[in-house]
Amino acid sequence: MSFYSPVRLNSAEADASDRLHLFKFVDDPDQSNLDTFEGHGGYKALRHVLSSMQPAEVIETVKASGLRGRGGAGFPTGMKWGFVPKDSPKPRYLVCNADESEPGTCKDRVIMERDPHAMIEGMAIASYAIGSHLMFVYIRGEFAHCHDQVEKAMAQAYEKGYLGKNIFGSGYDLEMIVHTGGGAYICGEETALLNSIEGHKGMSRIRPPFPAVEGLYACPTIVNNVESLTAVPHIINRGAEWYKSLGTDKSSGSKLFSLSGHVKQPGNYEVELGFNLKTMIYDSAYGGGILGDKKLKGVIPGGASTPFLTPDLIDVGLDYESIVEKGSMLGSGAIIVFHEDTCIVWVIKKLIHFFRHESCGKCTPCRDGTGWLEQMINRIEAGQGKPGDIDKIDEVCGNILGRTVCPLGDAAVMPIQSSIKLFRDEWEYHIKHGKCLVKSDFKF
Amino acid sequence: MILTNASVASIQTKMAAYPSKKSAILPAITIAYRQVGYLSEDIYVEISGIIDVPAVEIAEAASFYTMFPKKPVGKYLIQVCHNISCALLGADSLIEYLEKKLDIKKGETTRDNLFTLISVECLGACATAPMVQINHDYYESLTPVRVDEIIAELRSQA
Numbered sequence: 001m002s003f004y005s006p007v008r009l010n011s012a013e014a015d016a017s018d019r020l021h022l023f024k025f026v027d028d029p030d031q032s033n034l035d036t037f038e039g040h041g042g043y044k045a046l047r048h049v050l051s052s053m054q055p056a057e058v059i060e061t062v063k064a065s066g067l068r069g070r071g072g073a074g075f076p077t078g079m080k081w082g083f084v085p086k087d088s089p090k091p092r093y094l095v096c097n098a099d100e101s102e103p104g105t106c107k108d109r110v111i112m113e114r115d116p117h118a119m120i121e122g123m124a125i126a127s128y129a130i131g132s133h134l135m136f137v138y139i140r141g142e143f144a145h146c147h148d149q150v151e152k153a154m155a156q157a158y159e160k161g162y163l164g165k166n167i168f169g170s171g172y173d174l175e176m177i178v179h180t181g182g183g184a185y186i187c188g189e190e191t192a193l194l195n196s197i198e199g200h201k202g203m204s205r206i207r208p209p210f211p212a213v214e215g216l217y218a219c220p221t222i223v224n225n226v227e228s229l230t231a232v233p234h235i236i237n238r239g240a241e242w243y244k245s246l247g248t249d250k251s252s253g254s255k256l257f258s259l260s261g262h263v264k265q266p267g268n269y270e271v272e273l274g275f276n277l278k279t280m281i282y283d284s285a286y287g288g289g290i291l292g293d294k295k296l297k298g299v300i301p302g303g304a305s306t307p308f309l310t311p312d313l314i315d316v317g318l319d320y321e322s323i324v325e326k327g328s329m330l331g332s333g334a335i336i337v338f339h340e341d342t343c344i345v346w347v348i349k350k351l352i353h354f355f356r357h358e359s360c361g362k363c364t365p366c367r368d369g370t371g372w373l374e375q376m377i378n379r380i381e382a383g384q385g386k387p388g389d390i391d392k393i394d395e396v397c398g399n400i401l402g403r404t405v406c407p408l409g410d411a412a413v414m415p416i417q418s419s420i421k422l423f424r425d426e427w428e429y430h431i432k433h434g435k436c437l438v439k440s441d442f443k444f
Numbered sequence: 445m446i447l448t449n450a451s452v453a454s455i456q457t458k459m460a461a462y463p464s465k466k467s468a469i470l471p472a473i474t475i476a477y478r479q480v481g482y483l484s485e486d487i488y489v490e491i492s493g494i495i496d497v498p499a500v501e502i503a504e505a506a507s508f509y510t511m512f513p514k515k516p517v518g519k520y521l522i523q524v525c526h527n528i529s530c531a532l533l534g535a536d537s538l539i540e541y542l543e544k545k546l547d548i549k550k551g552e553t554t555r556d557n558l559f560t561l562i563s564v565e566c567l568g569a570c571a572t573a574p575m576v577q578i579n580h581d582y583y584e585s586l587t588p589v590r591v592d593e594i595i596a597e598l599r600s601q602a
């Protein structure tokens with residue numbers, strides 16, 4: 001059996017390490033089978049939790065571990081679980097977010113393709129912790145292969161009695177539904193995701209109420225990213241203290257980073273939080289340096305919606321706090337690298353096209369604003385820029401920022417504003433001369 | 445009837461699992477798309493009959509999701525990712541290459557109805573760029589040689 005995707009991984013390193021854990025077995029072609037997974041210690045944590053831990057203890061353990069959401073916002077996972085009202089008579093739901101659509105991000109896919117039981121075990125523990133008896137995984141529609149792997153794993157788990165009624169004789173019942181999306185980035189936003197499961201258009205909801213109080217079918221719902229949930233069994237097995245000892249003080253644990261763009265060795269790499277970004281890009285065990293040994297021009301450190309870092313800013317730890325200090329965000333951990341032959345206006349043109357296309361259309365600043373931005377930026381890119389355009393773009397950005405129903409609006413403008421701040425010369429050159437300072441002419 | 449008995453059965457199974465029948469809309473659309481290759485008014489009406497939700501609500505949901513073609517496409521729907529990570533590694537030149545090779549423009553279908561070429565937003569394969577999705581399969585880390593092989597392979601299967 002071979003792997004579906006040819007993506008490069010540091011599984012061997014994870015396997016040799018006592019600290020890395022998410023990628024330990026993803027190079028075993030049989031890991032997606034329940035028996036092999038169990039042989040590697042799988043379902044031990046679920047068994048332990050169901051036989052000897054109270055739900056509140058599980059939440060406390062995850063809180064103490066310092067685990068923060070890997071879907072982009074970095075919100076403390078245990079704290080979120082604690083928001084589910086204790087006295088609500090309504091059913092509760094756990095939803096695993098496997099929409100993975102932020103450009104640059106391709107990590108959750110590895111877990112679903114190669115180690116789907118790891119995700120299912122994490123989902124089951126989270127469900128128990130919040131008192132849910134029905135859990136969903138929302139997989140982006142294009143990931144047909146992930147869907148098949150997860151459904152197969154789910155069927156095996158049901159067959160062995162690890163899902164369904166009275167799991168491990170504990171009296172706890174849990175059902176699972178695999179729901180696939182329809183190719184809309186906005187459905188990764190948790191409230192749009194819930195609307196999508198309910199059969200509506202995938203548009204975001206106004207908060208409050210927050211999903212933990214009123215989510216799916218107006219019932220308390222916890223939405224967590226695939227990677228966040230996959231970390232949970234390890235926290236149960238090795239203890240909160242162990243997990244807390246990984247990474248940095250405020251960003252504990254390990255994290256998957258998707259490295260793409262102009263590096264010699266793009267791939268998915270598991271490292272402890274706080275790992276140096278420059279090492280990630282240049283070290284031969286990871287990115288291996290810039291394609292063609294060209295000069296680095298910029299890095300998008302956390303997916304298409306995060307501000308740029310220039311080469312002088314990349315000697316930084318990949319953790320939530322350090323990246324913010326440099327003016328960007330860790331986001332989903334998607335590091336996109338581009339070298340000196342890349343036109344910054346061209347990069348922004350690609351990004352704004354994406355956000356305009358993916359805006360759900362619910363609120364005017366985002367719907368119309370991203371449209372205007374795309375028009376203006378396309379015009380500049382095509383050599384028809386006019387004096388004053390940069391300030392106009394900045395103004396439109398300012399009118400979107402913080403004024404939208406969901407964070408997609410902010411996501412669309414942050415890279416634009418950052419490009420103007422860091423590469424204003426290049427924007428001006430483009431407008432003045434009607435062409436790129438450097439032409440992005442990339443051949444595949 | 446357009447939907448096969450097997451498709452109807454899987455829609456019914458899906459529907460039974462959810463707390464609400466409306467939740468079966470997207471699964472039903474997906475099952476229909478997997479069988480037929482595109483969506484249509486007739487399909488919405490059939491789904492409406494199976495899950496007992498007005499056809500207009502099914503059409504409305506379907507219109508939101510760009511992944512499902514709303515009109516017939518070629519036997520092989522080639523979807524080239526044109527977002528940033530793929531673009532940095534030559535997605536634009538990949539599209540041009542396919543246009544030349546298939547002798548069509550983006551958005552068109554070849555005369556023999558074998559290939560439709562479109563470009564799409566990020567498909568979550570950014571570290572194996574550039575890439576395309578053809579029907580339900582991903583083809584990653586593409587080179588011109590590999591593209592030639594894939595097209596030849598698909599032609600020979602057709």
Ligand SMILES: Cc1cc2nc3c(=O)[nH]c(=O)nc-3n(C[C@H](O)[C@H](O)[C@H](O)COP(=O)(O)O)c2cc1C
Pocket residue numbers: 068069070071072073074075077097098099100101102185186187188189190191223224225226228229406407408411
């Ligand atoms: C536009 C948009 C797209 C998002 N896409 C995803 C996604 O694909 N996967 C994901 O896990 N979270 C995504 N999120 C974040 C989710 O809304 C949510 O915060 C997350 O799933 C919570 O899980 P976590 O706490 O484990 O990170 C997105 C947010 C926004 C605003």
Ligand code: SF4
Pocket residue numbers: 186203204358359360361362363364366367404405406407408409410
């Ligand atoms: S910010 Fe954009 S994506 Fe979010 S609700 Fe408003 S229109 Fe929709």
Ligand code: FES
Pocket residue numbers: 103104105525526527528529530531565566567568569570573575
């Ligand atoms: S940018 Fe092409 S797959 Fe993500």
